[in-house]
Amino acid sequence: MTKAISGFSRLSKTEKIAWLTSTYFENPTQATQVLSSYWNDDKKLQQLHDEFIENTVTNYYLPLGVAPNFVINDRIYTIPMAIEESSVVAAASKAAKFWQDRGGFKTTVLGTTKVGQVHFTYDGDASLLTSFFESIKPQLLADTAAITKNMEKRGGGIKDITLVNKTQAVADYYQLHCTFETLNAMGANFINSCLEQFATTLKAGFEAEARFRESGANLSVIMSILSNYVPDCVVRAEVSCPVADLSEKNIDGAQFAKKFIQAISIAEEEPYRAVTHNKGIMNGIDAVILATGNDFRAVEAGVHAYAARDGQYRSLTHASVDDGIFKFWIEVPLALGTVGGLTKLHPLVKWSMELLENPSAQELMQIVAVAGLAQNFAALKSLTTTGIQEGHMKMHLMNILNQMEATDAEKQETVTHFKTNTVTHSAVVSFIEALRS
Incomplete structure (x- = not known):
């Protein structure tokens, strides 16, 4: 069967799906059921989604989570985040809680051109x-x-x-x-x-x-x-506290600050590290941009160009210790909107905006920058102390269990077991196989 087709866009939704499933799938009925299982029962809402783009065949779901306890300029926010990657929302929430007790986040819009x-x-x-x-x-x-x-x-x-x-x-x-x-x-x-x-x-x-x-x-x-390069549409977000206040459990504040700043210095000078470093920042930024109906591709392009504005790709975040005060900050270009586009059309975007108390574009810039800074802080804190995999793999545990089609009872036993054991994919597989045998 030929895979070329003329006039595809003029076909009805049902006709498009029938051609796709019969042309590309071994089981057309099953492939059609996968698509239809994601349709909304509310026909008006489904039509709205169908008309967002061309050649729509179904809806593509991403989890929408929230990260509470963000203190930004002495105001408390719960931030919506749409993202599929395990541990991002948890890491942002953890960073928010950490800085809630240390003065919170301070932000300033430096320009909107x-x-x-x-x-x-x-x-x-x-x-x-x-x-x-x-x-x-x-x-x-x-x-x-x-x-x-x-x-x-x-x-x-x-x-x-x-x-x-x-x-x-x-x-x-x-x-x-x-x-x-x-x-x-x-x-x-x-x-x-x-x-x-x-x-x-x-x-x-x-x-x-x-x-x-x-x-x-x-x-x-x-x-x-x-x-989409907007070097004069920039927001700054920062946190600071006495070095001694960074101490917690078995972490010494001075040692933590030293390693943290070393990690930042590496990302400022080593492009291979800087790319991954900034990707972590974008985990937080993109998640809020998606949740609020903004253009994450435009923001990504502009941000990465800004990171290389002096001819070398560098870290977007910076850190220092001056007179015993630890400072950590980001300056990032964000061209965002709170009117137009999806902001007044998509029900979950409207919900997210109301959750944020209907911010102006400048306020949203500040919230998004804070999400990126918080994500980066959480990642660097893990990297320079326990290592990134310990927390990430625990959050990833449920994905592994779902891949293995674990029952509720198996999930409960596995979660209990890995509270005190290191999570790796092979370790989880072995544990489940042992349970089933």
């Missing part, structure tokens, strides 16, 4: 183009008035437009580098609409100029698009 660019080529005299840009810049702003009107009423809008000469990097390449304030909206549609109008005005203005016709110069717009 977002960026978009019109990319174009021009093969004429650079000084002529610069003069033209200065003369047409007021028109660029005037022609977007209808687009920016409502945003400006709320205090946002276009911040600036500059002409950038990039011909040393790419032949004839120039750009309009544009900055925006979009307030509580992530702003992608707003920014892209402005950029496309800039491109239209730029091209029309160029073609109307006799001096360009006389010179024989050409201008061609390549594309107009926002950037």
Whole structure:
């Protein structure tokens, strides 16, 4: 049977599933049942999910958990986290509890500027183009008035437009580098609409100029698009306490601080470690971004570019001890929104926003940054003390048991056994096999 198909998008949902299951699966009935088992019985809710994207065949579930006890600027939050990885929510919760008794998290929004660019080529005299840009810049702003009107009423809008000469990097390449304030909206549609109008005005203005016709110069717009690199849309989150307050159980505060800072120093200088280090931060950040209906792919791309902004990929977090005070902080770019997109459509996104007491975009930036910092603290604390696997594998235990289709009784016995024994996949398998024999 051929696996190519014409007009797939025009098929009904039932027809799409019938073609997929009959073409790719040994048991089409069973494959169809897997898909239908994830449909929502509420037809209106299911239709909402069907219309989020194209060619929808079912819903894909991720666990939505919560991490309580986050004290952020003296206010207590319970943070929603959508993620499939074991131990992330538990680690965040543990870090929140640890810092709850040590002053909590402090946050500051350092900037909220977002960026978009019109990319174009021009093969004429650079000084002529610069003069033209200065003369047409007021028109660029005037022609977007209808687009920016409502945003400006709320205090946002276009911040600036500059002409950038990039011909040393790419032949004839120039750009309009544009900055925006979009307030509580992530702003992608707003920014892209402005950029496309800039491109239209730029091209029309160029073609109307006799001096360009006389010179024989050409201008061609390549594309107009926002950037997910937002180094001026940054939030800082930090924790601090006396070194002595880091002591707990058999951990000495001074020794803990020393090893912790050494671990950070390694991630600041060694890219192989920095990537995994920052992945742990993104465990916390992405989980909250997903739960609140924001674009985790855009945030990931921007964050990792920011981590390499000086030419080497480095840790996003930093630590120090000054005059006996331990400090741990992160500065991270986060272009987020609390209006538009899924924020008013997806029921669980709305639920998550209400759980966070309907934050503004700036407040959400702070909450998300704290989740990343907390996750990183928990990971480094484990790495530099007990090792990462002890806690992670205990959280992963239930996944192993479910893979083995363990009964409730087997799960109970296994959990009890591994309270005092090291969890590894092979150890769990051996224990279950012994129980069953």
